[in-house]
Amino acid sequence: MTGSAPGSAAAITTVGLDADDTLWHCEPHFKLIEARFADLVAAHGDVDEVNEHLLAVERHNLEVFGYGVKGFVLSMIETAIQLTDGAVPADDIATIIDWGREMFAHPIELLPGVAETVGRLARSYDVVVMTKGDLFHQESKVAASGLAEHLTGVEVFAEKDPATYRRVLDRRGIAAHSFVMVGNSVASDILPVLEIGGRGIHIPYDTSWALDHVEGHGDGYVEIERFDLLPGALATFAA
Amino acid sequence: MTGSAPGSAAAITTVGLDADDTLWHCEPHFKLIEARFADLVAAHGDVDEVNEHLLAVERHNLEVFGYGVKGFVLSMIETAIQLTDGAVPADDIATIIDWGREMFAHPIELLPGVAETVGRLARSYDVVVMTKGDLFHQESKVAASGLAEHLTGVEVFAEKDPATYRRVLDRRGIAAHSFVMVGNSVASDILPVLEIGGRGIHIPYDTSWALDHVEGHGDGYVEIERFDLLPGALATFAA
Numbered sequence: 275m276t277g278s279a280p281g282s283a284a285a286i287t288t289v290g291l292d293a294d295d296t297l298w299h300c301e302p303h304f305k306l307i308e309a310r311f312a313d314l315v316a317a318h319g320d321v322d323e324v325n326e327h328l329l330a331v332e333r334h335n336l337e338v339f340g341y342g343v344k345g346f347v348l349s350m351i352e353t354a355i356q357l358t359d360g361a362v363p364a365d366d367i368a369t370i371i372d373w374g375r376e377m378f379a380h381p382i383e384l385l386p387g388v389a390e391t392v393g394r395l396a397r398s399y400d401v402v403v404m405t406k407g408d409l410f411h412q413e414s415k416v417a418a419s420g421l422a423e424h425l426t427g428v429e430v431f432a433e434k435d436p437a438t439y440r441r442v443l444d445r446r447g448i449a450a451h452s453f454v455m456v457g458n459s460v461a462s463d464i465l466p467v468l469e470i471g472g473r474g475i476h477i478p479y480d481t482s483w484a485l486d487h488v489e490g491h492g493d494g495y496v497e498i499e500r501f502d503l504l505p506g507a508l509a510t511f512a513a
Numbered sequence: 514m515t516g517s518a519p520g521s522a523a524a525i526t527t528v529g530l531d532a533d534d535t536l537w538h539c540e541p542h543f544k545l546i547e548a549r550f551a552d553l554v555a556a557h558g559d560v561d562e563v564n565e566h567l568l569a570v571e572r573h574n575l576e577v578f579g580y581g582v583k584g585f586v587l588s589m590i591e592t593a594i595q596l597t598d599g600a601v602p603a604d605d606i607a608t609i610i611d612w613g614r615e616m617f618a619h620p621i622e623l624l625p626g627v628a629e630t631v632g633r634l635a636r637s638y639d640v641v642v643m644t645k646g647d648l649f650h651q652e653s654k655v656a657a658s659g660l661a662e663h664l665t666g667v668e669v670f671a672e673k674d675p676a677t678y679r680r681v682l683d684r685r686g687i688a689a690h691s692f693v694m695v696g697n698s699v700a701s702d703i704l705p706v707l708e709i710g711g712r713g714i715h716i717p718y719d720t721s722w723a724l725d726h727v728e729g730h731g732d733g734y735v736e737i738e739r740f741d742l743l744p745g746a747l748a749t750f751a752a
Contacts, residue, residue: 374587
């Protein structure tokens with residue numbers, strides 16, 4: 275552990291940015307497809323709790339297939355087969371795969387303030403996107419985002435755990451105490467970074483979904499409401 | 514272009530190693546599943562040229578879904594639906610997904626000489642695995658390979674093109690002229706590295722499949738027959 279007291283005065287050199295639901299909308303695309311999926315499965319029988327079953331299949335498959343749209347599509351296909359006892363027609367399965375294609379092709383919608391703020395951050399810090407999921411898809415999304423010119427790099431993680439953050443920082447020659455991770459997930463973006471001696475700024479994607487609320491530096495990280503408040507929050511670390 | 518004459522005398526500091534069919538067997542697992550797939554589809558009609566159709570679907574999907582087992586599984590499902598005009602039963606589709614799970618769980622079988630040779634290389638060079646495909650699966654395979662202790666790092670590329678090699682080398686502070694890439698694919702492992710001023714060593718996975726044969730440094734890269742010849746081939750670069 276490089277360890278640095280939260281709120282200590284070491285200068286920040288590098289800002290890590292989560293991508294899905296931090297830089298651009300992602301969760302609503304999954305929710306939209308889940309709603310379509312529930313309709314599709316319901317058409318083949320009296321099926322309750324489609325979403326719960328899908329979530330259980332996803333959890334199971336996550337350990338095998340990892341994160342991302344392709345694993346989600348495979349989980350939907352398995353769920354449809356299981357819940358309909360094999361009655362789901364092949365054409366509907368083809369439709370589910372087309373939804374996956376649609377998710378890959380979905381245009382990037384940046385969250386408010388992101389474009390200007392990332393450009394502003396890049397004048398003071400190295401800015402590295404650090405995201406989880408499908409390598410190919412995540413790199414495509416960064417390319418389509420228009421943010422690439424402001425970035426020092428893009429890192430796609432198979433898992434956002436302390437060891438992976440440590441490895442990526444080491445590889446880039448970044449001291450943990452000069453690093454801040456910014457993201458919408460306390461579990462993936464904040465806690466593992468605090469554990470290796472870095473700092474965190476939490477931006478809940480939708481405050482109504484946020485299970486945790488922390489104000490100020492109390493638990494070692496900062497929470498802000500909007501992406502455009504980021505430069506100000508970063509400045510407090512250097513105070 | 515950093516440009517360095519092929520065969521010039523700059524010292525090699527870093528060896529990049531392709532993974533699938535360079536460090537361990539991979540292609541045979543795909544061939545095995547393709548054979549099962551042809552049987553499965555043939556059971557539902559008089560279907561010729563299953564493999565050709567699958568290959569066409571894969572090519573089309575590659576641009577959307579990228580490389581790896583999950584994309585392969587989705588392509589098999591689409592091919593089965595198309596070739597049987599939707600007559601493929603849902604249970605068979607579940608079977609195809611189980612094949613994907615089986616491929617992910619397949620134990621790593623290192624190629625002859627790899628374990629000893631990678632350990633030996635690590636005493637003289639930084640050794641970085643540079644592979645293409647599914648991030649989660651490739652990192653799992655490296656972890657299961659027993660080679661991790663000898664590696665400086667693992668890089669999974671969405672695409673093995675000159676720009677990606679350049680970006681990875683820059684990030685790691687490696688000068689192209691001190692870098693050698695080793696792999697079974699001339700197109701993915703050798704030519705893009707030569708283009709950015711690095712060196713290449715080609716180890717055909719199965720000489721009966723190799724479409725290209727080059728001896729010596731004629732075209733700017735070396736070809737060797739077996740992985741255990743690698744230390745000797747690397748030594749010729751430093752001569």
